[in-house]
Amino acid sequence: MERSEQTRCDFGEIRNRLDEIASQVRDDELPLDAALDLYDEAVKLGMKAAELLETVEEGGRMQSDSEPMSDDEEAH
Numbered sequence: 001m002e003r004s005e006q007t008r009c010d011f012g013e014i015r016n017r018l019d020e021i022a023s024q025v026r027d028d029e030l031p032l033d034a035a036l037d038l039y040d041e042a043v044k045l046g047m048k049a050a051e052l053l054e055t056v057e058e059g060g061r062m063q064s065d066s067e068p069m070s071d072d073e074e075a076h
Helices: 001-025 032-066 073-076
Strands: none
Touching: 001 032
């Protein structure tokens, strides 16, 4: 599996889990301790998503830096 495919998979998994957490937190019966645990998990997932995004952006920059610019890009 390519890195970009793995990243998309990871983002999808994070998104799905965050959706699950959001649904659970909406439950009025959820104890406060459980809600706080879910909040902590959501923050960690958000940090992981940010790291993945940074990795993808860096990979894109490295790839674009190694590719020659076209005439259109040089004009800008």
